[in-house]
Amino acid sequence: MEPFIRSEQYNFIKSQTQILINGHATANDKDVIKTLKTVAKERVLSLFSDLSEEQKQLLDPVDTIKDPAQAEVFLLQIKPFVIPFKEVTEKTIKKLFPKAKKLKAPLLENIDLREISYLGWDDVGSGKKFIIAPHHTKLTGLHGTIKPANKKGICAICSRFEEVGMFMSETKGTVQGTFIKKGNYICLDSMKCNQNVTTLDKMTDLIERLK
Structure with a gap:
């Protein structure tokens, strides 16, 4: 089976x-x-x-x-x-984040891919958080800065009360060449967040707000 x-x-x-x-x-x-x-x-x-x-x-x-x-x-x-999360390669990273030239794929050796609904990691070089998640049968990428809130709050992805940070990302504005910054509180610990996720509805909402 x-x-x-x-x-x-x-x-x-x-x-x-x-x-x-x-x-x-x-x-x-x-x-x-x-x-x-x-x-x-x-x-x-x-x-x-x-x-x-x-x-x-x-x-x-x-x-x-x-x-x-x-x-x-x-x-x-x-x-x-349980279906494992799709393998993420350097090629996948370049396709999803074409402007992040030196971004490396996160180390997955110690991660059971059956235990994650999305892949989230912090890139020390750029100071940004990157997220790869399924959306309409394919993978999509989100990225932005994240600042610890230094308190617990409701995560926009898993809807649980956890240690969160403000995930701030830019989306294209209605006028060409302009951008709008949008912030959402999400778990600082993506693995903990993955353990809490029981539906992808909130992740879908987040992707559609930020894309």
């Missing part, structure tokens, strides 16, 4: 297992537990529009999870079927 689960879908499934764990730990009413199980399974299966019988069998046990040990086993079973 080929990988069919995207990284953010895996994170969403993981969040549903945590809801079930919390429910079993705190709820005594059997009807409440039954509802939690039904809703969790429906939410997980509804992530996918056309599941094969084999894929469905892989995901079906989600509603049997009661504790962290069971969740860990289940998540380990489905992780091999």
